[in-house]
Amino acid sequence: xxxxxxxxxxDKKLLSIxxxxxxxxxxxxxxxxxxxxxxxxxxxxxxxxxxxxxxDGPTIQESxxxxxxxxxxxxxxxxxxxDIRKTVSIPLIIMGYFNPxxxxxxxxxxxKCAEIGIDGLIIPDLPVQDYNENYKAxxxxxxxxxxxxxxxxTSDERIRFIDSISNGFIYMVSSAGVTxxxxxxxxxxxxxxxxxxxxxxxxxxxxxxxxxxxETFKQATLNAKGAxxxxxxxxxxxxxxxxxxxDFISSIR
Amino acid sequence: MSYFxxxxxxxGQFGGAYIPEMLYPNVEELRQNYLKIMQEDSxxxxxxxxxxxxxxxxxxxxFAKRLSEKYNTKIYLKREDLCHTGxxxxxxxxxxxxxxxxxxxxxxxxxxxxGQHGVAxxxxxxxxxxxxxxxxxxxxxxxxxxNVARMKMLGATVIPALxxxxxxxxxxxxxxxxxINNPVDTHYIIGSVVGPHPYPDMVARFQSVISEEIKWQLKxxxxxxxxxxxxxxxxxxxxxxxxxxHYLDDKEVGxxxxxxxxxxxxxxxxxxxxxLGNEGVIHGSKTLLMQTKDGxxxxxxxxxxxxxxxxxxxxxAHLCESKRAEFISITDDExxxxxLELCELEGIIPAIESSHALAxxxxxxxxxxxxxxxNLSGRGDKDLNTYIKYFKL
Numbered sequence: 001x002x003x004x005x006x007x008x009x010x011d012k013k014l015l016s017i018x019x020x021x022x023x024x025x026x027x028x029x030x031x032x033x034x035x036x037x038x039x040x041x042x043x044x045x046x047x048x049x050x051x052x053x054x055x056d057g058p059t060i061q062e063s064x065x066x067x068x069x070x071x072x073x074x075x076x077x078x079x080x081x082x083d084i085r086k087t088v089s090i091p092l093i094i095m096g097y098f099n100p101x102x103x104x105x106x107x108x109x110x111x112k113c114a115e116i117g118i119d120g121l122i123i124p125d126l127p128v129q130d131y132n133e134n135y136k137a138x139x140x141x142x143x144x145x146x147x148x149x150x151x152x153x154t155s156d157e158r159i160r161f162i163d164s165i166s167n168g169f170i171y172m173v174s175s176a177g178v179t180x181x182x183x184x185x186x187x188x189x190x191x192x193x194x195x196x197x198x199x200x201x202x203x204x205x206x207x208x209x210x211x212x213x214x215e216t217f218k219q220a221t222l223n224a225k226g227a228x229x230x231x232x233x234x235x236x237x238x239x240x241x242x243x244x245x246x247d248f249i250s251s252i253r
Numbered sequence: 254m255s256y257f258x259x260x261x262x263x264x265g266q267f268g269g270a271y272i273p274e275m276l277y278p279n280v281e282e283l284r285q286n287y288l289k290i291m292q293e294d295s296x297x298x299x300x301x302x303x304x305x306x307x308x309x310x311x312x313x314x315x316f317a318k319r320l321s322e323k324y325n326t327k328i329y330l331k332r333e334d335l336c337h338t339g340x341x342x343x344x345x346x347x348x349x350x351x352x353x354x355x356x357x358x359x360x361x362x363x364x365x366x367x368g369q370h371g372v373a374x375x376x377x378x379x380x381x382x383x384x385x386x387x388x389x390x391x392x393x394x395x396x397x398x399x400n401v402a403r404m405k406m407l408g409a410t411v412i413p414a415l416x417x418x419x420x421x422x423x424x425x426x427x428x429x430x431x432x433i434n435n436p437v438d439t440h441y442i443i444g445s446v447v448g449p450h451p452y453p454d455m456v457a458r459f460q461s462v463i464s465e466e467i468k469w470q471l472k473x474x475x476x477x478x479x480x481x482x483x484x485x486x487x488x489x490x491x492x493x494x495x496x497x498x499h500y501l502d503d504k505e506v507g508x509x510x511x512x513x514x515x516x517x518x519x520x521x522x523x524x525x526x527x528x529l530g531n532e533g534v535i536h537g538s539k540t541l542l543m544q545t546k547d548g549x550x551x552x553x554x555x556x557x558x559x560x561x562x563x564x565x566x567x568x569x570a571h572l573c574e575s576k577r578a579e580f581i582s583i584t585d586d587e588x589x590x591x592x593l594e595l596c597e598l599e600g601i602i603p604a605i606e607s608s609h610a611l612a613x614x615x616x617x618x619x620x621x622x623x624x625x626x627x628n629l630s631g632r633g634d635k636d637l638n639t640y641i642k643y644f645k646l
Binding site: 155 | 271
């Protein structure tokens with residue numbers, strides 16, 4: 001069984017962290033991952049930086065630009081991660097835009113992920129339809145889970161369809177917007193969280209975008225299985241460095 | 254082979270809608286409605302009237318006698334430079350503002366490079382009384398001050414794009430992020446035949462008035478609708494899409510797309526996507542794209558701010574791969590000299606984008622009785638500073 005599915009069966013609310021690979025320094029990637037696992041994070045999204053990250057707010061844009069300037073590429077990332085399964089056992093997901101994966105070759109990318117022990121991919125700009133028709137078979141061949149996004153604007157019908165083709169979790173984008181930290185959620189988000197909870201979907205839901213602290217984590221996981229913190233973590237990392245990771249994580253729960 | 258978009262939004266292998274799920278409802282709403290709305294009688298009537306009374310269409314198809322003599326062929330200039338606001342861009346913004354109104358949107362966003370599309374968008378927003386926000390790279394704001402002032406006078410808010418290389422592609426990223434943040438009340442007026450389906454097709458249809466007019470105008474002047482060649486410059490490719498549109502299936506009409514070679518195709522400072530690009534995804538569309546081996550997008554260069562886009566519209570990628578159109582690259586120097594030559598021979602100061610198309614006469618030989626239509630996409634007023642600096646005027 002894929003590590004993601006195993007983790008989703010655990011009887012607890014899951015905390016996931018996103019960070020940009022190769023940031024703050026090119027060779028920080030492995031140390032950040034190891035520190036996150038030791039701090040009690042349940043799974044990790046490793047951001048593969050892209051020059052034009054359409055769905056990201058300023059924090060992740062800046063960390064991506066810096067990581068690219070540091071020399072991060074798909075090839076470099078795979079080299080950094082080649083022995084990661086000797087030290088890390090929690091699920092690892094690569095999150096990145098489609099173009100770098102397409103240039104690497106989608107099949108070669110999935111194959112490499114499987115060799116290293118990457119469990120899933122999140123590709124915000126790969127359309128559901130395109131994945132379903134052209135890439136699903138490749139992902140399945142290598143046992144890589146593709147994680148789909150839904151938003152407050154996604155129709156019930158489309159959510160049902162996405163649920164039917166999800167074999168891991170559904171990434172619930174908390175609000176209409178790009179990535180970025182928020183201090184609290186308003187009524188609109190609560191209504192949306194309740195609406196999705198009431199749909200009794202097959203795939204567990206993990207909420208991301210706008211989660212930044214203990215309060216937003218608690219609100220998000222009231223109904224959902226877990227939550228993902230990205231920008232707030234990257235902000236903390238750039239201000240306080242890798243040594244601050246345990247404190248940051250313990251402040252969330 | 255078809256050169257028009259298929260039902261899935263592709264031109265051959267290019268096109269599609271590679272957008273984050275956050276944009277799906279907006280783009281899907283547009284996809285389901287754009288053809289229906291464009292076919293409504295009331296829409297057509299309003300669009301045609303505005304093009305006639307407000308934009309000043311039809312634009313002349315002018316026989317350039319002295320230019321023709323010099324190159325020993327028959328050259329007609331399609332005078333899009335005479336459109337209100339100074340370029341063909343307004344054909345599209347008129348169409349899209351009417352579309353936005355029918356979709357019930359009250360907030361308009363746009364990206365702009367040199368500022369021509371920004372001005373054309375601010376213009377139609379003023380005309381319709383809609384809120385207008387234009388994203389423009391911080392670097393472009395500094396080098397295109399007159400157009401920034403125009404947009405402000407027209408009531409638009411100009412927001413600097415501070416990310417990445419702070420030019421057109423980053424302004425486009427910022428506009429897309431704005432649309433993600435404002436999914437319900439906002440329409441995004443893309444300025445070229447780029448972006449996710451249905452934008453490339455919708456913009457091409459709005460610009461197709463150019464070739465529609467060329468057909469009947471040429472019939473009047475030459476007794477035939479089809480020229481031997483149509484020449485147009487390509488950045489994203491909206492004026493070329495409009496000039497080629499009604500000739501795509503007429504194989505006897507040669508289509509020549511002119512890209513900016515910048516300092517030279519091999520100089521590292523170029524925007525010749527058809528030569529330097531390969532298949533990739535940018536701004537929601539699979540197309541030819543200038544990128545690193547790792548798939549990071551490369552910042553292009555051209556002296557012309559309207560041609561320095563790292564991709565081309567998917568229609569043009571298809572025309573290039575299928576060899577339906579011939580792609581020619583023209584350097585800064587070749588374009589600047591061709592621009593000056595048009596001033597001297599015909600008394601017309603062209604936009605530097607259009608000057609690239611004009612430079613083709615120096616690199617490609619046409620027959621004496623060939624009828625060649627060149628789409629003069631814009632006027633050179635906006636480029637005076639660049640001309641002054643280049644020619645030390």
